[in-house]
Every structure is written in structure tokens, then in C-alpha cells.
Amino acid sequence: MASIHLKNVGKRYPDGNRAVIDLNLDIADGDFMVLVGPSGCGKTTALRMVAGLEEISEGEIHLGGELINDVEPGKRDIAMVFQNYALYPHMSVFENIAFPLLSQGVPRAERRDRVERTAAVLGISDMLDRKPRTLSGGQRQRVAMGRAIVREPQAFLMDEPLSNLDAKLRVQMRSEISRIQAELGITTIYVTHDQVEAMTMGTRIAVMRKGVLQQEGSPEVIYGQPANLFVAAFIGSPGMNFVTAELSRRGDDLVLGIGPQELVLPPKTLAQRPALLEHESGSIVIGIRPEHLSLPPTDNSAKLKATVERSEMLGAERLLHVSISAKPVSADEIMEAAEEVSAAAPAMLQDGSKGDEVALIARIDPSIVPQPGSTVELGVGLDRLHFFDLESGRAVL
Amino acid sequence: MVDQVSGPRGRGRSLNKVPWLIALPAVAALIGLRFLPSIVGGTFAFTDWNGADANWIGFDNFFAIFRDPTTSNALVHTFQLAGLLVVICNVLGLMLAMSLRTAFKTRNLMRAMFFLPFALSHLATGYIWQYIFQYSGPLNRILGAAGLESWQLVWLADPNWAIYTILVVLVWQYTGLTMVIYLAGLEGIPDELHDAVAMDGASPWLKFRKVTLPLLAPAITVSATLTLIYGLGAFDQVLSMTGGGPVNATETLATQVWQNTFVYGRFGYGSALALILTGLVAILSIAQVSLLRYQETRL
Numbered sequence: 001m002a003s004i005h006l007k008n009v010g011k012r013y014p015d016g017n018r019a020v021i022d023l024n025l026d027i028a029d030g031d032f033m034v035l036v037g038p039s040g041c042g043k044t045t046a047l048r049m050v051a052g053l054e055e056i057s058e059g060e061i062h063l064g065g066e067l068i069n070d071v072e073p074g075k076r077d078i079a080m081v082f083q084n085y086a087l088y089p090h091m092s093v094f095e096n097i098a099f100p101l102l103s104q105g106v107p108r109a110e111r112r113d114r115v116e117r118t119a120a121v122l123g124i125s126d127m128l129d130r131k132p133r134t135l136s137g138g139q140r141q142r143v144a145m146g147r148a149i150v151r152e153p154q155a156f157l158m159d160e161p162l163s164n165l166d167a168k169l170r171v172q173m174r175s176e177i178s179r180i181q182a183e184l185g186i187t188t189i190y191v192t193h194d195q196v197e198a199m200t201m202g203t204r205i206a207v208m209r210k211g212v213l214q215q216e217g218s219p220e221v222i223y224g225q226p227a228n229l230f231v232a233a234f235i236g237s238p239g240m241n242f243v244t245a246e247l248s249r250r251g252d253d254l255v256l257g258i259g260p261q262e263l264v265l266p267p268k269t270l271a272q273r274p275a276l277l278e279h280e281s282g283s284i285v286i287g288i289r290p291e292h293l294s295l296p297p298t299d300n301s302a303k304l305k306a307t308v309e310r311s312e313m314l315g316a317e318r319l320l321h322v323s324i325s326a327k328p329v330s331a332d333e334i335m336e337a338a339e340e341v342s343a344a345a346p347a348m349l350q351d352g353s354k355g356d357e358v359a360l361i362a363r364i365d366p367s368i369v370p371q372p373g374s375t376v377e378l379g380v381g382l383d384r385l386h387f388f389d390l391e392s393g394r395a396v397l
Numbered sequence: 398m399v400d401q402v403s404g405p406r407g408r409g410r411s412l413n414k415v416p417w418l419i420a421l422p423a424v425a426a427l428i429g430l431r432f433l434p435s436i437v438g439g440t441f442a443f444t445d446w447n448g449a450d451a452n453w454i455g456f457d458n459f460f461a462i463f464r465d466p467t468t469s470n471a472l473v474h475t476f477q478l479a480g481l482l483v484v485i486c487n488v489l490g491l492m493l494a495m496s497l498r499t500a501f502k503t504r505n506l507m508r509a510m511f512f513l514p515f516a517l518s519h520l521a522t523g524y525i526w527q528y529i530f531q532y533s534g535p536l537n538r539i540l541g542a543a544g545l546e547s548w549q550l551v552w553l554a555d556p557n558w559a560i561y562t563i564l565v566v567l568v569w570q571y572t573g574l575t576m577v578i579y580l581a582g583l584e585g586i587p588d589e590l591h592d593a594v595a596m597d598g599a600s601p602w603l604k605f606r607k608v609t610l611p612l613l614a615p616a617i618t619v620s621a622t623l624t625l626i627y628g629l630g631a632f633d634q635v636l637s638m639t640g641g642g643p644v645n646a647t648e649t650l651a652t653q654v655w656q657n658t659f660v661y662g663r664f665g666y667g668s669a670l671a672l673i674l675t676g677l678v679a680i681l682s683i684a685q686v687s688l689l690r691y692q693e694t695r696l
Contacts, residue, residue, distance in 0.1 A: 051596060052595075073595040074597060080593075082593060086590055088590065088593070089612070090614075091607075099597050099599070103600070
């Protein structure tokens with residue numbers, strides 16, 4: 001077990017393309033760090049650089065305090081679980097799990113003992129003689145885990161290991177991997193594009209985009225205090241609602257003009273986010289998580305009138321799609337700002353916003369069934385609003 | 398409702414005939430020009446046809462073949478060439494493939510150069526090699542210039558060396574083919590497996606023995622079978638370099654077929670020899686494929 005430190009790590013290809021730019025990460029001993037981001041964000045490249053499978057163009061990687069930039073992959077004492085499991089198809093499950101030990105010259109008797117113990121932990125003791133092709137996706141996944149665990153390495157690297165499993169198995173394996181990691185206490189870097197996986201598994205999350213680290217922190221921080229529009233848009237399902245608002249002062253109060261409607265911000269909002277003053281008498285992007293729009297509104301919440309479009313019954317909750325009259329965030333200036341922050345954000349912002357209508361999603365009680373076309377009053381948790389700068393897309397704090 | 402169901406089904410049936418109709422001329426030509434003459438030719442093996450008269454003599458040609466010491470000699474040479482060709486070509490081909498898989502600037506040029514001998518006329522290159530191996534030819538001149546006079550031999554006229562000289566040319570000719578087959582096999586091994594081996598910390602030898610070689614099993618089957626077939630049927634190179642000599646030292650079954658049929662005019666005898674050669678190639682190839690496939694399933 002060891003800590004991993006990435007210091008100004010970069011990856012530049014011969015064609016000049018930069019896959020990872022100035023990446024700094026401190027992963028403490030025993031941490032479960034999830035690198036999350038859309039395709040091409042550089043997360044897998046970063047992982048492969050830690051593994052030693054990809055050359056580091058700049059920066060330093062330390063494992064347990066040792067600089068490992070020039071150490072061969074097999075000598076880094078790091079085990080990796082691959083996206084397609086990378087099991088040796090001609091070897092039995094036993095031989096697959098034992099192969100790293102064979103490579104290390106571990107004696108036969110000890111190999112057998114360690115493989116059997118690992119198989120027992122993973123519940124695959126009865127399939128040690130089988131070939132990978134006779135196993136299901138979930139079983140192969142366990143064998144791949146076994147091959148990593150049996151080495152008792154200083155760190156685990158996992159490259160989207162659940163992406164080939166069906167949804168149900170993925171949920172099961174998610175908790176299985178978390179359980180094993182917690183039991184073994186081995187420092188882990190886990191790469192995924194699935195933000196749900198990131199939120200549910202990671203003790204820490206690093207959100208990446210276009211090779212640049214956007215934000216790093218605990219799942220609670222990443223979800224509750226997104227550093228910019230990209231993180232806000234990328235993390236959460238359904239995603240955060242965005243709307244352009246005019247910020248003005250009326251007496252001692254700050255007022256948000258959302259189309260023809262107004263929300264008066266409580267005084268503590270300004271105390272919490274003094275930078276809001278810089279946006280006074282100007283436009284600002286506000287972000288509202290679906291669960292912070294309520295129906296019916298709670299007594300102390302602000303209210304926002306909206307027209308019901310449709311609803312989706314999910315069993316334990318209902319997603320209510322509504323529209324409000326407001327300035328969409330799909331305006332050119334915010335699209336450009338969002339593009340600077342995220343490739344995904346413009347599409348997400350644009351979705352459902354037409355003309356002066358803005359689409360919002362509220363997470364409500366499933367027993368409430370509003371009729372499409374009807375007007376409802378949604379409660380807005382003002383203390384849970386997020387504010388983003390229109391120009392830079394960065395959170396206003 | 399019935400019409401709707403039968404409509405597409407009817408169209409499907411008529412459509413299925415189209416591929417057969419398209420293939421028919423080629424299939425007919427193949428049967429008429431390739432298989433039928435071979436079968437008819439095979440029947441001459443049971444006659445004493447000498448180009449004019451043909452009488453049915455049963456298995457007499459086969460009995461004569463097994464009594465003929467020249468044929469026994471040819472059979473030994475054929476096995477010798479085929480066996481050594483299979484081993485040397487496949488070992489060299491695999492080594493070349495592994496070397497030329499790594500990325501370097503002239504990789505594609507090198508691949509093309511090694512494959513080129515297979516694409517050239519075997520007969521024409523055989524005559525060039527005959528010139529190279531002459532006592533006064535370029536090879537001996539180079540050896541002489543290098544101060545290796547003691548190494549100078551009458552390569553093609555020495556009964557002990559002639560067969561191995563031909564083997565060198567066969568290896569030169571077919572190693573490029575095995576290289577291409579192994580390159581394709583190596584390309585078929587997923588990159589993730591190479592990464593996994595690297596992460597597992599396996600030594601290059603362990604990686605080769607435990608991962609690369611077993612995963613190349615299908616390529617080994619194809620390559621070994623092809624080189625066996627080429628080795629058993631070696632003809633062009635022998636004919637152009639030694640003509641079976643000296644003193645029958647390089648006679649193979651294929652050159653015996655040619656000699657008996659077209660030099661001595663013993664068409665019946667030649668057909669019987671050809672039939673034996675065909676049977677030998679078929680039996681050994683099938684046996685080898687079966688053995689290697691069995692090995693593949695065990696892997």
C-alpha cells in the first residue's frame with residue numbers, strides 16, 4: 001500500500017496533441033480515487049502513465065515516495081484491471097491468476113496457496129479449471145480482479161472495468177469492487193466515464209476534461225460545490241438545470257430576475273458568496289439541481305411558476321419536465337463560455353431550451369401527478385442555488 | 398394476410414438462387430478443367446500408357462514404384478526437404494515476424510523484401526541460384542575474396558551438399574510467406590494482452606513461451622501445413638538447379654513424376670507416382686492439421 005503523487009504530469013504526442021496537461025494529483029494511501037470525464041478527456045492516458053504503459057512527456061509520478069517515471073511497468077508493483085479484462089484466453093482461471101506470481105518467480109506451492117485464497121475471496125473457487133471463454137462477463141471480471149489482487153500490490157489501477165457488463169451486474173460489481181478495495185485497503189485509481197460509478201465508488205473524484213483536471217475532491221464536494229459549469233453539468237443524473245438570470249439589488253436584497261419572475265435571495269447568500277457583488281446589475285448563470293425544485297413548494301422556499309411538459313415515473317421518484325419563461329443558457333455567449341469549460345455542456349444546456357423557454361427537470365414525489373399543460377408552482381431551494389460566471393463558466397463563490 | 402407472408406418468402410427463395418447462378422460458371426470450369434482431368438489422369442496410373450497404347454495393368458505400376466530404388470531415394474529426399482523446410486522456415490519466419498513487428502523506419506520495406514522471393518517465379522529464381530552456386534559462381538568468389546577458400550564447394554555437384562543447397566533456396570523462397578502468416582497472427586493478439594503481460598512483469602522468454610506462442614497456434618497450423626505442402630511438392634527449384642542430380646542425389650517425388658512422364662514417356666508410371674505424391678501430401682497435411690488443431694484446443 002502506498003500513496004501516489006502526480007506532479008505536473010503531461011502527455012504530448014509527436015503530432016503535438018496534448019492528451020494530459022499539467023496534472024497534479026495527491027492520492028493518499030488507501031484512497032479510492034476515481035478519474036471521471038467524457039471520452040478523450042485524458043483519464044485513461046493518465047492511468048496508463050501511472051501504470052508505465054505510456055511514456056510520460058513531462059512531470060513526475062511518485063509511488064510511495066519513490067520516483068517511478070523510468071521504472072518498467074512490471075517492476076512498479078502496481079496491478080491493473082483492464083476494460084476488456086485482458087485474460088489470457090488459452091490459460092485456465094487458475095493459470096491466469098497465477099501468472100503474475102509465475103512472473104515473479106513465486107514457488108509453485110505458494111502460488112497454489114495464494115491463488116486459492118484469492119479465488120475464495122472472489123467466490124470463484126469452483127471455476128479455477130475453466131477457460132475464460134466459458135465464463136460470463138461478471139465471472140471474467142472477478143478473474144481479472146483476482147489476477148490483480150493475488151500480487152498484493154502497492155496500488156490497483158482500473159480502466160473502466162465495468163463498462164462491458166449489463167446494468168444490473170454493473171451495480172452488483174460496483175459494490176463488490178468497493179468492498180474488496182475497502183477490505184484490502186489498497187490505494188486505487190479507477191477510471192470511468194460514468195459519473196454514477198464515480199459518485200458511488202470513489203472516496204475522492206477527479207473530474208477531467210480535454211486533458212485538464214477540472215476539480216478534485218470528495219463526491220460530496222464535487223456534487224455540492226462544482227467548480228465550474230462543466231463539473232456541474234457532468235456530475236449528477238439528471239443533470240443540473242441551468243438558466244440565465246439578471247442579478248440586481250433592491251434595497252438590501254439581491255434579486256434574481258428569471259424571465260418575468262423574481263427570486264429574492266436571502267442575505268446569507270451574499271455572505272456565503274461575496275463574489276456575487278461583482279455580477280450585480282448583470283447576467284449570471286444559475287444552476288439548480290432537480291432535487292432542489294420541489295412540488296408542492298415547502299413553506300420557506302421561493303416559488304417559480306412553470307408549465308408542465310411531461311413526467312417520468314421512476315418508481316421511487318418522478319421526474320417532472322417543466323418549462324419556464326426565461327432567457328435560455330443556450331445564448332451564444334454562454335455557449336462559448338461553456339465550450340471553454342466543457343464540450344458536453346453546450347449540448348446539455350441547449351437540450352430543451354428554445355426561444356425564451358427554458359426546460360427544467362424537478363425530482364418530485366411519485367404520488368404527485370401533474371397534468372401536462374398545467375401550471376404549477378415549484379419551490380426553489382435558494383440556499384442550494386449554484387452561480388456561474390457568464391464569461392468564464394467558473395463558479396461564483 | 399397469406400399473400401403478405403408468402404410474398405417475401407417467395408422473393409427470398411428466388412434470391413437464394415442468384416449466388417449459385419453467379420458461381421455456376423466458375424464451379425463448372427473448376428470441375429471441368431481441374432478436378433475431372435485429375436481424376437481421369439489418375440486412372441492412367443492403372444495402365445501402361447506410353448503415349449500411344451494404354452492397357453489396363455492393375456496395380457503393376459505401384460508395385461514397380463516400390464521396387465525402384467530411385468523412387469525410394471526420391472521419397473527420402475522429399476521427406477528430408479519437407480521436414481527441414483517446415484522446421485527452418487517456421488522458426489525463421491516467426492523470428493522475422495517478431496523482429497519486424499516492432500516499429501522502425503524501414504519496417505514495411507523490410508517486410509516487402511523478405512516476402513518478395515515468394516512472389517517471384519520459382520523456376521526463374523532457381524536458375525539464378527544455380528548460377529550463384531556454380532563452382533566459379535559469385536558465392537565461391539565471395540568466399541575466396543574473404544579468405545575462406547576452404548569453404549568453397551561444388552555446391553550443386555556434390556552429392557552430399559546438393560540437397561542442402563536446394564534447401565537453402567527453398568527456405569529463402571518460403572520464409573517470407575511464413576513471416577507474413579506469423580505477422581498476421583501477432584497482429585491478432587490484442588494490445589491489452591501485451592499490456593497485461595507487461596503489468597504482470599513477465600520476462601521476454603516467459604512472455605514468448607506462455608503467451609505469444611500459444612496464441613499463435615492457429616498461425617502455426619496454417620504456416621506449418623503450407624510449408625509441408627510446398628516441401629513435399631518441391632519441383633521448380635530442383636529442376637532448375639540440379640535436375641535431380643548429381644547421381645539422383647536431389648531427386649524428389651515431384652521430379653520423378655516429371656522425369657518418368659515427360660522424359661521417359663512412361664505416362665502410366667508417372668501417373669501412379671503423381672497419385673502417390675498426392676495421397677502423401679493429403680495424408681500428411683491432414684494428419685498435421687489434425688495434430689496442430691488438437692494442440693490448439695488444448696491451449
